Amino acid sequence: MTPVLTVRNLHKAFTLHTIDGRRVVSLEGVDLDVATGEHVAIAGPNGAGKSSLLRCIHRTYLPDSGSIVLNRADGPVQLVGLPDRAMARLRGRDICYVSQFLEAPPRTGALEVVAEAARRRGLEPDEARTAAAASLRRLGIEEALWDVDCGVLSGGERQRINLAAGTVRPPRLLLLDEPVSALDPENRELALNLVKSLTSEGVAVLAVFHDLDAIRRLATRVLRLDGGEITAEGTADEVLGTAPERAGTGASS
Amino acid sequence: MTAQLTEPAPSVRDLVGAASSAAGVLDEGAKREIRRAILTAVCVPGYQVPFGSREMPVARGWGSGGLQVTLGVIGPDDVLKIIDQGDDGGVNATNLRRIVSSVAGCETATDTRAATVIQTRHRIPEEDLGQRHVLIFQVPVAEPLRGVQKSVAECVRMHAEADYSAIWVSLYEDIVRNGFITTSTGYPVLVGGRYVMATSPVPRWDVPRLDQAAHLSLYGAGRERRIYAIPPHTKVEPLTFDDVPFEVEHVPGARCDYCGSDDSFLVDAPGGRYVCSDSDWCSRAVAGRVDAPAHRERAPLAWLPDRARRATATGYATAPAVPPTLPAGQNEQVPVSAEGWLLKVDRLGKVFGDGGAAAIAGTGPGHGTAVSPSTGAIVAAWDVSFDVAPGEALGLIGESGSGKSTVLNCLVGDERATAGSVRLAAIDGGESDLLALSPQQRRRLRIDTMSIVYQDPAAGLDLRVSAGGNIAERLTAAGWRSYHAIRRRAAELLDRVEVPLSRMDDPVATFSGGMRQRVQIAKALATGAPLLLLDEPTTGLDASVAAGVLDLLRGLLRERNVAAVVVSHDFAVIEALTDRSAVMQLGRVVESGLTDQLFHDPHHPYTQRLVAAARR
Numbered sequence: 016m017t018p019v020l021t022v023r024n025l026h027k028a029f030t031l032h033t034i035d036g037r038r039v040v041s042l043e044g045v046d047l048d049v050a051t052g053e054h055v056a057i058a059g060p061n062g063a064g065k066s067s068l069l070r071c072i073h074r075t076y077l078p079d080s081g082s083i084v085l086n087r088a089d090g091p092v093q094l095v096g097l098p099d100r101a102m103a104r105l106r107g108r109d110i111c112y113v114s115q116f117l118e119a120p121p122r123t124g125a126l127e128v129v130a131e132a133a134r135r136r137g138l139e140p141d142e143a144r145t146a147a148a149a150s151l152r153r154l155g156i157e158e159a160l161w162d163v164d165c166g167v168l169s170g171g172e173r174q175r176i177n178l179a180a181g182t183v184r185p186p187r188l189l190l191l192d193e194p195v196s197a198l199d200p201e202n203r204e205l206a207l208n209l210v211k212s213l214t215s216e217g218v219a220v221l222a223v224f225h226d227l228d229a230i231r232r233l234a235t236r237v238l239r240l241d242g243g244e245i246t247a248e249g250t251a252d253e254v255l256g257t258a259p260e261r262a263g264t265g266a267s268s
Numbered sequence: 269m270t271a272q273l274t275e276p277a278p279s280v281r282d283l284v285g286a287a288s289s290a291a292g293v294l295d296e297g298a299k300r301e302i303r304r305a306i307l308t309a310v311c312v313p314g315y316q317v318p319f320g321s322r323e324m325p326v327a328r329g330w331g332s333g334g335l336q337v338t339l340g341v342i343g344p345d346d347v348l349k350i351i352d353q354g355d356d357g358g359v360n361a362t363n364l365r366r367i368v369s370s371v372a373g374c375e376t377a378t379d380t381r382a383a384t385v386i387q388t389r390h391r392i393p394e395e396d397l398g399q400r401h402v403l404i405f406q407v408p409v410a411e412p413l414r415g416v417q418k419s420v421a422e423c424v425r426m427h428a429e430a431d432y433s434a435i436w437v438s439l440y441e442d443i444v445r446n447g448f449i450t451t452s453t454g455y456p457v458l459v460g461g462r463y464v465m466a467t468s469p470v471p472r473w474d475v476p477r478l479d480q481a482a483h484l485s486l487y488g489a490g491r492e493r494r495i496y497a498i499p500p501h502t503k504v505e506p507l508t509f510d511d512v513p514f515e516v517e518h519v520p521g522a523r524c525d526y527c528g529s530d531d532s533f534l535v536d537a538p539g540g541r542y543v544c545s546d547s548d549w550c551s552r553a554v555a556g557r558v559d560a561p562a563h564r565e566r567a568p569l570a571w572l573p574d575r576a577r578r579a580t581a582t583g584y585a586t587a588p589a590v591p592p593t594l595p596a597g598q599n600e601q602v603p604v605s606a607e608g609w610l611l612k613v614d615r616l617g618k619v620f621g622d623g624g625a626a627a628i629a630g631t632g633p634g635h636g637t638a639v640s641p642s643t644g645a646i647v648a649a650w651d652v653s654f655d656v657a658p659g660e661a662l663g664l665i666g667e668s669g670s671g672k673s674t675v676l677n678c679l680v681g682d683e684r685a686t687a688g689s690v691r692l693a694a695i696d697g698g699e700s701d702l703l704a705l706s707p708q709q710r711r712r713l714r715i716d717t718m719s720i721v722y723q724d725p726a727a728g729l730d731l732r733v734s735a736g737g738n739i740a741e742r743l744t745a746a747g748w749r750s751y752h753a754i755r756r757r758a759a760e761l762l763d764r765v766e767v768p769l770s771r772m773d774d775p776v777a778t779f780s781g782g783m784r785q786r787v788q789i790a791k792a793l794a795t796g797a798p799l800l801l802l803d804e805p806t807t808g809l810d811a812s813v814a815a816g817v818l819d820l821l822r823g824l825l826r827e828r829n830v831a832a833v834v835v836s837h838d839f840a841v842i843e844a845l846t847d848r849s850a851v852m853q854l855g856r857v858v859e860s861g862l863t864d865q866l867f868h869d870p871h872h873p874y875t876q877r878l879v880a881a882a883r884r
Contacts, residue, residue, distance in 0.1 A: 029869070030871070032873035032876050033876050033877060033880060074865055075864055075865055075868045075869065076868060077871070121815070122815060
């Protein structure tokens with residue numbers, strides 16, 4: 016398996032100048048690898064730094080130090096210190112980040128949001144709309160909602176639109192932050208199956224789920240993150256303990 | 269003293285008598301100056317040469333300019349003819365003829381063939397003019413741009429830079445309003461392919477006679493103190509769009525009541541009749557002493573009005589004949605530097621006040637002030653660097669007074685930068701510093717290389733001109749000369765920015781604020797400039813209108829391969845439009861990064877305050 020993402024000794028802290036320069040440490044030397052076709056799940060309590068880790072890789076947060084290497088077809092790219100423009104070009108093309116909440120421009124419809132994501136992948140406008148339509152259908156978004164302002168749709172619909180945009184074309188690296196937290200069981204199945212099929216197509220997935228059932232079904236490997244450090248690594252059973260009928264913490268469905 | 273007092277004061281009659289027995293109305297020095305101006309005017313066809321216009325024994329506006337030119341060139345061997353509206357017998361012509369012939373000691377004639385110097389008001393004689401003729405025009409308004417530009421200095425600049433788009437817009441507006449060009453006299457012409465000139469007020473009928481004429485034409489404007497000329501065999505073209513023909517005045521079926529001519533310039537006479545304007549020509553035609561076939565050859569019959577060829581004024585205002593498609597799209601090849609940028613700004617600085625770079629010490633965010641403690645100068649921007657690639661939008665964000673608009677003004681040339689360099693990949697492959705170019709060269713860049721959209725639409729538009737005319741201004745500046753192509757392009761652009769085509773021909777002054785801003789955006793896009801600068805494009809608009817304009821801009825930036833710099837104090841605008849941003853405070857860039865990173869993970873205290881303020 017080819018490594019797609021290699022993170023070493025990643026540090027991130029926030030200095031809050033508005034509160035007398037208080038310092039909040041988020042990540043303290045994280046190491047991890049994700050290879051093609053691998054689904055690495057990050058487990059851990061609230062505030063452990065799970066989302067921060069994904070955001071540092073996507074540069075929604077600016078890492079303080081460490082190394083984040085993305086292996087592309089034409090060689091490895093060091094993302095820490097990469098010029099903003101180059102980073103902007105990797106985003107949405109090689110790296111897709113699906114956050115928990117849809118961050119779409121105001122007053123745009125689902126089809127436009129997803130088609131724009133497809134265009135960033137290099138598709139022509141017509142192809143992009145076709146791909147966007149397919150992606151929305153795959154996640155069960157009714158056609159009648161495609162041109163409705165995303166801002167007025169339900170939480171579950173918005174979450175699926177977000178996932179549709181992130182997966183409109185299989186990226187090299189897919190970062191998922193609680194992508195099914197607002198979904199009903201039926202739609203949750205659709206979404207989880209989609210992620211599973213992408214992994215089997217060779218996409219490297221790094222995901223944060225509170226839903227332990229989802230982790231057990233999808234993850235090829237699990238990391239426990241606690242207090243900004245990786246405290247355990249292994250299979251789902253090794254890290255989370257053998258599954259009872261229903262796993263405890265934070266399972267939302 | 270006593271002796272002088274006892275002598276009788278000279279009477280007016282004595283003074284006039286003394287003057288008429290002396291050398292002339294003008295002394296030799298004045299004539300020499302006039303001849304010098306004439307020589308310059310002949311050397312630079314169509315260019316208005318200033319001269320020290322003297323008081324004449326006729327009132328200003330009664331031919332004083334023509335009279336000075338005539339007195340400057342005429343000699344005792346010349347034969348003088350003076351006409352007023354083609355008529356040798358008018359009171360004014362008669363008086364002027366008497367003055368000139370008496371001081372120059374020359375013969376006079378009414379027969380054009382016998383004359384060598386012809387002074388005229390408002391006509392070119394019907395007779396063939398040749399090398400032996402000097403035609404001198406009395407000019408009431410020398411400046412062809414006067415109607416579109418009140419500032420004398422600005423007119424001079426426009427001539428110097430051959431920047432005639434304003435006059436093209438006035439022609440465009442005339443056709444839009446009337447279906448054809450209604451300017452009847454003093455029609456603007458391009459002389460020798462360089463200067464636009466007012467044809468004194470001769471009728472359009474006479475304008476084709478000026479092209480490649482064998483005679484010398486001199487123009488004297490006494491009130492405006494200008495002399496200009498058309499040397500023999502000079503190309504003279506009336507300004508017309510390629511697809512809207514120039515027309516001369518014509519009343520179908522009209523003939524001169526005296527000589528029966530239908531190919532000379534006719535004027536109304538009492539009783540619904542028409543008569544020749546040129547009295548000499550007409551009387552000789554009656555007597556059969558003219559070469560009528562040769563005259564017919566000279567007559568501008570090729571330019572008679574033809575309704576079939578006229579532009580349909582409202583053609584595109586109701587329904588575009590061609591469905592709107594925008595040619596300037598992402599497929600266009602945009603030049604970039606080896607590093608991929610289209611625009612590169614390096615250590616740009618602007619200091620208002622004394623001291624230049626010496627005023628910098630003690631200013632900036634670290635000192636909490638933009639005012640130099642040493643010189644009192646205001647350091648509006650300093651050490652600002654960024655670059656932008658095609659297909660990318662860069663935001664400049666900061667509160668009022670942080671220097672972001674100053675940076676934009678320095679880029680576009682509205683302000684002169686104090687320090688730094690600005691490079692464009694489209695200019696010398698990015699080798700040249702734009703700040704080192706002349707103001708003229710920088711203004712040229714604004715035609716089709718960089719466009720700016722101002723916060724206030726009045727800064728980027730002429731509110732008296734129609735929406736289409738404002739776009740025509742940019743297109744004609746870029747060399748567009750097809751009326752229909754201009755209309756089609758303007759319609760496409762207005763359609764794209766969602767301005768109803770039914771409003772295309774209305775003055776922008778009648779538009780709402782949001783609609784004006786849309787027109788300004790359409791104008792900025794007109795020539796497909798690869799660099800677009802947006803200065804608070806939605807700030808002056810109320811919320812729902814601002815949202816519409818913001819959505820429009822987002823769509824435009826997405827579909828076009830332009831490099832954009834967006835200045836705003838509003839994080840929502842920057843977030844919607846840009847990929848990368850720089851945060852400015854007190855004239856300095858305090859932080860830059862990916863726009864969403866700046867919003868989610870601001871590092872600088874100022875940015876954190878800005879983000880906190882933006883969260884609603």
